[in-house]
Amino acid sequence: MSTTGTIEDQNKTVAEVASKLFGAQITAHDVIGETLERVTDDTLDLNAIRPLLAARIAAGRHEWKGFDDFRRDPLAVWMELTLGIDLSALEKPKRAAPCTLTEAAARLSVDAGIDTSAADELLRSFLVAASALRTSQGRAPFAFKLHQFISGPGKVMTTLEPEGTRHITLDAQRFAPGRQQEGVLLFAAHFCRECGQEYHPVWRGNDGHFAPREIDDLAADDADGSGKPTWGFLAPRRSTQNYGGRLDDLPENWLDLTRAEPKVKPPYREAVPQDHLADATGRTGGGQPYWFIPGKFRFCLNCGFLHEAYGRDVNRLSSLSGEGRSSATTILTLSLLDSSLPKPTCPRAYRTRESSWASPTIGRTPRCRLATSTTSFTCSPCVRRWWPRSRLRAAPSPKSISRMRCSRR
Numbered sequence: 001m002s003t004t005g006t007i008e009d010q011n012k013t014v015a016e017v018a019s020k021l022f023g024a025q026i027t028a029h030d031v032i033g034e035t036l037e038r039v040t041d042d043t044l045d046l047n048a049i050r051p052l053l054a055a056r057i058a059a060g061r062h063e064w065k066g067f068d069d070f071r072r073d074p075l076a077v078w079m080e081l082t083l084g085i086d087l088s089a090l091e092k093p094k095r096a097a098p099c100t101l102t103e104a105a106a107r108l109s110v111d112a113g114i115d116t117s118a119a120d121e122l123l124r125s126f127l128v129a130a131s132a133l134r135t136s137q138g139r140a141p142f143a144f145k146l147h148q149f150i151s152g153p154g155k156v157m158t159t160l161e162p163e164g165t166r167h168i169t170l171d172a173q174r175f176a177p178g179r180q181q182e183g184v185l186l187f188a189a190h191f192c193r194e195c196g197q198e199y200h201p202v203w204r205g206n207d208g209h210f211a212p213r214e215i216d217d218l219a220a221d222d223a224d225g226s227g228k229p230t231w232g233f234l235a236p237r238r239s240t241q242n243y244g245g246r247l248d249d250l251p252e253n254w255l256d257l258t259r260a261e262p263k264v265k266p267p268y269r270e271a272v273p274q275d276h277l278a279d280a281t282g283r284t285g286g287g288q289p290y291w292f293i294p295g296k297f298r299f300c301l302n303c304g305f306l307h308e309a310y311g312r313d314v315n316r317l318s319s320l321s322g323e324g325r326s327s328a329t330t331i332l333t334l335s336l337l338d339s340s341l342p343k344p345t346c347p348r349a350y351r352t353r354e355s356s357w358a359s360p361t362i363g364r365t366p367r368c369r370l371a372t373s374t375t376s377f378t379c380s381p382c383v384r385r386w387w388p389r390s391r392l393r394a395a396p397s398p399k400s401i402s403r404m405r406c407s408r409r
C-alpha cells in the first residue's frame with residue numbers, strides 16, 4: 001500500500017485508507033507492522049566481516065558446531081545483512097530489497113574478492129546448508145520464504161470465439177475490452193481436474209441465449225416454469241472428445257439396460273448434454289459449436305470422468321487460481337520436482353494392446369476407474385490420462401450386455 005517515506009509516513013497512509021474502508025477513525029498508532037529480528041551476531045557489521053570473508057571461503061565446507069557458531073560465521077552475517085534485512089536507516093530492521101542470485105553473486109564477488117561464478121556457487125551451497133539449521137526456537141535462521149513472491153492470478157475469462165482467436169484475460173469484466181458496443185461477452189473458464197477441458201458456467205435465457213454466470217450462482221430448477229434448468233455449463237465441442245452425443249457415450253449408470261434398447265434413466269433425461277451453436281454475444285443458432293450441460297456438472301465430456309451426485313461444482317472443476325498462496329507454492333515446488341523425474345516419452349505408443357498402460361476411455365470402452373492410482377500420467381498431446389493396465393477393470397459396454405442377453409434367449 002505504501003513503500004515510500006519513513007515507517008511513520010507509511011503507517012499514516014495505511015491508517016487513512018483503513019479509515020475510509022471501515023468508516024471509523026484509525027490512527028497511524030493503530031497500524032501493526034512486522035517486527036524483524038536479527039539472527040546473526042549483532043556486534044558484527046559488514047565492515048567488520050568483509051576482511052574475514054576470503055579466509056572463511058578458503059576454509060571450504062559449510063558446517064557449524066551449533067547455532068552460536070553459525071551466528072558468528074562471517075558468511076552468514078554477510079548473507080543476512082545483504083539479502084535478508086536492511087539496517088541502514090536509523091529505524092527498526094526492514095526487509096532488504098529483493099535481488100536476483102546473479103546480482104547477489106556480483107556483490108559477494110566484490111566483497112570477498114572472488115570471481116562471480118565461484119560466488120554464485122558459494123551462495124547456492126551456503127543457502128542449502130543453512131536451510132537445514134534451526135534456531136533455539138526451532139525456526140529456520142532466514143525467515144524469507146519463497147511464497148512471499150508468489151500470488152494467485154485470479155480467474156481466467158474468455159469469449160465464446162474460436163480457439164486461437166478468442167480473447168483471454170485475467171481481468172474479470174462483463175465485456176471483452178473495447179467490444180462492449182458489439183456485446184461480446186466474457187465467460188469464466190473452469191477446468192476438468194483430470195484432463196483440463198474448459199467449461200463456462202452460464203445462464204440460459206427464455207429465448208435460448210447464454211449469459212455468464214458465477215459458478216456458485218444457482219437457480220431453482222423450475223425458474224422459468226418450463227421444468228427445465230435455466231443454468232448449466234458450456235464446453236467447446238471438439239471431435240477428439242470422448243462424448244460425441246451417442247447414447248453409449250453417457251455414463252453407464254445413466255442408462256436403463258433392462259430393455260432391449262438402452263434408454264436414459266428418467267432422473268438424467270434433463271441432464272443430457274445438448275449441442276448448440278453460440279456466437280460471441282451468447283446468441284444461439286450461429287457461431288461456434290458448443291455442448292450445453294443443463295444444471296450441475298456431472299461428468300467430463302472430454303475424458304469421461306464421472307462425479308458423485310452430491311457436492312458443489314466449484315469443487316468439481318478447477319479454476320486458474322483455486323489454491324491459496326501456500327498451496328500454490330507447494331504445487332509449484334512439487335511440479336518442479338516432478339518435471340525432474342524421468343517420464344514415459346511417447347504416450348501414444350502406449351495405446352497398443354500389448355502395452356501395460358491403458359486409458360479408461362480408449363476405444364470408447366467404459367472401464368471401471370475404482371483403481372485410480374497415483375501412478376497415472378496425462379498425455380500432453382492428447383490430454384488423456386493413462387493408468388497401468390492392471391489397475392483398470394474392464395466393464396462390459398451397454399451394447400455387449402444387450403448382445404449377451406439376446407444370445408441367452
Ligand SMILES: [Zn+2]
Pocket residue numbers: 192193194195196197300301302303304305
Ligand atoms: Zn476431463
